Amino acid sequence: MMRKKLYGIATGALIGTVLLAGCKKFADPGVQIEEYKADTTVRSVSNQRKMLLINIDGLAADVLQALKPAAIQSLLQNGKYSFSTVTNLPVNNTAALGSMFTGNFETRLWDSTFYAVPVDSTNTIPVPLNMTTFRYIHDVIPSKKLAAVANWPNLVKTLLADGDKKVVTSSDAETKTNVEQVLRSENMDVVFARFSSVQQAGSVYGYKAGAEYEAAIRTVDTYIGDIMNALKSRATYNDEKWLTVITTTQVSDTLLTTKNWPNSPLKIPGFIIAHNKGFTSQDITKLNPAILAKNEDVAAMMLYWLQVPKPNTMTNGSSWLDRFELEFLTK
DSSP: OHHHHHHHHHHHHHHHHHHHHHSOOOOOOOOOOOOOOOOOOOOOOOOEEEEEEEEETTOOHHHHHHHOOHHHHHHHTTEEEESSOBOOSSBOHHHHHHHHHHSOSOOOOOSTTOSOOOSSTTOOSOOOOOOOHHHHHHHHOTTOOEEEEESOHHIIIIITTTOSEEEEOSSHHHHHHHHHHHHHHOOOSEEEEEEOHHHHHHHHHOSSSOHHHHHHHHHHHHHHHHHHHHHHTOTTGGGEEEEEEEEOOOSOSSOBOTTTSTTOTTOOOOOEEEEOTTOOOEEGGGSSSOOOOBTTHHHHHHHHHTTOOOOTTOOSOOOOGGGGHHHHHOO
């Protein structure tokens, strides 16, 4: 029995020796340490966010929907939009623009000076400070460049006094030309333009369908088409992420309150269009939950787009753009 075990062990050892002899031998590579080399690949890293904000005073949403002017209609193809924005009272052109740039409803900016109206004759009750988005942006990112172009001196020089480039024009046509020039030749991060001729036509002929009012809308629409062409002609356009917002102040210079709003012929339905080449076309009022846009949201959208933290003092405006991040971040 012991002889058989020894025989088995010897046989196994012999087979193992034969197998090892038949294996191919390779040189021992030793420990390999790979040296790090810097990546020298050239990539575009700009993707800088910029915003074009256009306000068209007195443009009624229902007339705009029916008229379908070419330039604005093309923006809807890649736009998030609403033709039924919310209005907070009291409101007029000054108040609406104040809300757009402060993100707050309680501004007490009711007259063309763009200074807060005192609460009473004693002038002892504090009025809102009304810090604008232009001021917030500069406080957080001083290098950002902001431009305002309009034919309303107090709007440009008072409300938007923190702009780096402030241009007061004499007409909508001149506003268009100056905005084109800024977009083609300057590196601004926010460009704001205000057009007033539609409201001027509406104040004479009514804010409703009609030859004169519609002609004014079509003229401003051609201006917007020219401005968008200037924007897309920028040498750096493909390396930038532009948000174009078009909206309206909804009313005229007359202050509308809860008393005169219901029956006022100056009351018009408002709208907002937020365009980015990555957006799919969508009516934000038909989402679930629906988005009820308002003037104050413009300020919050501006800060969000430029990646500036929203301050605690901005209480009413909200940016709903974050609901569509997958669209503009991946395209």
